Amino acid sequence: MSAEYATSAEKSLPWLKFANPRNFYPLAGKMIPWFTALAIIFTLIGLYISFFVAPTDYKQGESYRIMFIHVPAAWMSMFIYIVMACYAAIGLIWNIKLSDMMAGALAPTGAIFTFLALWTGAFWGRPTWGAYWVWDARLTSELILLFLYLGFISLRAAIDDPRRAARASGLLALVGVINVPIIYYSVKWWNTLHQGASVSVTESPKMASIMLTAMAVMAFAFWMYTIAVVLARVRTDILEREREAVWVVEEVSRTA
Amino acid sequence: MKARQKRMIFIAVGLAGLAIAATFVMKAFNSNMMYFISPSQIKVGEVPRDRNFRLGGLVLEGSLKREDDGLTVHFVVTDGAQEIPVIYTGILPDLFTEGQGVVAVGRLDAEVFLAEEVLAKHDETYMPPEVADALEKAKQGGEASAPVKN
Secondary structure, eight states: OOGGGOOHHHHHSGGGGGGSHHHHHHHHHHHHHHHHHHHHHHHHHHHHIIIIISOOBTTTBTGGGGHHHHHHHHHHHHHHHHHHHHHHHHHHHHOOHHHHHHHHHHHHHHHHHHHHHHHHHHHHHHHHTSOSOOOOHHHHHHHHHHHHHHHHHHHHHHOSSHHHHHHHHHHHHHHHTTHHHHHHHHHHHSOOSSOOOSSOSSSOOSBOHHHHHHHHHHHHHHHHHHHHHHHHHHHHHHHHHTTTSHHHHHHHHHHO | OOHHHHHHHHHHHHHHHHHHHHHHHHHHTHHHHOSOBOHHHHHTTOSOSSSOEEEEEEEOTTOOEEOTTSSEEEEEEEOSSOEEEEEEESOOOTTOOTTSEEEEEEEEETTEEEEEEEEEEOOSOBOOHHHHHHHHHHHHHHHHHSOOOO
8 A cells, every 4th residue: 555556635635545446455355354253243142132132022022033133134224225325426426436336335235134124024024913015105115225226236237338337326326315214204204004113313212222232233233244245345346347457467366 | 617516516406306306296195105094084084985995093992892703803993083993804913902003904884994904003112021011000000199091
């Protein structure tokens, strides 16, 4: 990471040099093991609290425990979309290639968490509501989020020129941002079968504190997992897109 | 103006326009976004007469009655202001109890709602049974001293 890759803008904002894929590649490589370790540790702690420490629910019995996967997955599905859209916006406005790569690397993980939220929701809905799926505002808007992720991924894959792919998919990501507040507030704005938020910024949580702890730990674990897997994905993307560059050829021949 | 600033303004204006458009669309479709309608809405006639709709509310305490066949149940759905009697034949979800939220799919026949499907709606409160018992006791104690509900 010597100064020879730094432009004048990078000299005034030192961390900007990591917007250069060549500088970001080794940094990401160094960060991955840490985030992987945090993800594993917190998943183990979170699952232990979820299954063995958190008490049975007074109404739903044991079936409520799926919440410890369902809610963090749903949070991450919305959070990742917002982060992805921010990266897409930065990539569009400042023409930063790495920013677009980050948006692209976040999408599959976001789609997985969206799917996980819908899937665990279905298996929670069956024993509690009596239905796997209903077309209420919360469930439908979350399904639209899954389609937005899939559309974003397909659009990038469909356009060969990476710059044009970045522009088209970036715009799609930004348009889709409007769906995130709709998902979040759907249970407030409309009658839904889905229950309201147990945890919100403005009110005290409507659950026992140990349940909240389990959920928070799981959410943190998912977050760490996301960072680790996205950095790994962005590293392969850097190698693929910069394959003509001398440093990539050197890097690949060194590690091969 | 630099190209970068133009792009920034373009994205900001685009998002603002999109948000306004989405707000109007959702306002226009507001009633269609509702998953169920309440007994009060039925009483003032906001009901499709010839097709199925969903009725939502709380099962009135003490209103649940089973017929001798064991499958047909009668109960009353209330939203605190109005009440609608419901008849349903079939298996109820585990969480179905008096005082609990419910969404019934069916149609209105005279004043009675004939349900074809009943879903339980639970709330966002989670706690261990001991805490629930303690809260219940505290509530009863409070009611005994001051007989005012809620």
